[in-house]
Amino acid sequence: MDDGITKSPWWYRTLYVGVFVVILMWQLVPLQTVPRAWAYPDLMLAMTFCWVLRRPDYCPVFLIALVFLFQDFMLQRPPGIWTACVIVGAEFLRSRMLINRDLPFAFEWLLVTAVLIVMAVVSRVVLSVFLVPPAPVALDASLIGFTIVVYPLIVVISQYGLGVWRRQPGTLDSMGHGA
């Protein structure tokens, strides 16, 4: 069941970056130059949270920081602030990983929802404190809303498609480390 044992975490780290690059390129393809009132879900964010809650060793905090900072720069966002929110959110989830392991998926989903909403609110507040003109509320709300909606889908893909399963207590990873 646990395919991750046979593969090195570096394989998954590379995969993480690979998925990021594909998503980013898809976003950059100039198909949508007319402004629209809603935003697509942030798949990368959903995937990061999903992996952090399952196999924290697959996405180390430096990798998350690098990926999201790069995304900030490429997508014309104010650099840094969203990355900081993502790091704090991911670290919070990482610290809850062991507790969360024994709870049903609904709790995880609720937790992720709460973290996403807090992140969006905090980044909006910080932006308004620094007098950066904020994005329309509908855009932010739809981004977070859709991300929450697709989260279970991302979990299913990560688990069944990519083999990112939660490590069961007592199993060892590739380096011989315990859970």
Added chain:
Amino acid sequence: MANNRDNNEDFFGPIRHILVGLLVFFMIAIFVLWRIDSPRVERFRANLVDRFVPSFEWVLAPVTGVTNMVTEFRSYQRIYDQNQELRRELQQMKAWKEAAVQLEQKNAKLLDLNNVRLDPKLTYVTGVVLADSGSPFRQSVLLNVGNRDGIQDGWATMDGIGLVGRISGVGERTARVILLTDTNSAIPVTIQPSGQSAILTGDNTAAPPLEFLENLDTLRPGDSVVSSGDGGVFPAGLLIGQVAQGRDRRLRVRLAADYERLEFLRVLRSHPVEEITDPGRLIGTPTVTPPTLEEPTEASDG
């Protein structure tokens, strides 16, 4: 056992907390730096985009092409209706064309009579759209022309018909165009028959609103909006669109440029207008002789 403890420290140890704290601090520092010294960070951003995006052109181009083909294929389903519609439009266009040809001749005659010279310096560079902003929060596109083609910040960009935006952020091989629909875009415009000036401010909708209008009574939907050239941002007289009333009762501009399909864009080379610093030079010829002549007469008067 030792391995095990290392591993745990990797995830939850105090050193890790400090590292994460530093990382967050670093991110916030980048944000604050961006807020304080935006041009420097934006230049860095332009260079980063310049490095990354053109190297993926081989992926972006086919994907864009295939997706456009799919959307076009979908439009084949309505081909009969479209055909009828096009025929109707063609009839109307023929009438318009006749009118346009006559007007063009008249205009040429009048220009000739007045001995008007159109600015010969107004040439353009055409670029291909490489990428869009990637998120619905920003409205911009990336062109495949940059510093090496002599593109400079602030130049106007048009598609075949109307103004699209202005250059903001130039890399070596790429340049970013901030579209008129972006919230950072504000452009002085003139509304044609009435000659009123206003500011066209993007607000992330397809039809940006007009602001700072003086007299709403003289405007009516359908009036044409052109760039005014105030502030030396753009050359004057570039077509932007038509006035229309939005659903929120605000006056907005229906843009003339086809935002659905931005493919090839023209970047207009604008040259800085000669600055007039001294009001006296506006009137007389800038010769040096008058003051020397005047001084003796004043002395003799006194």
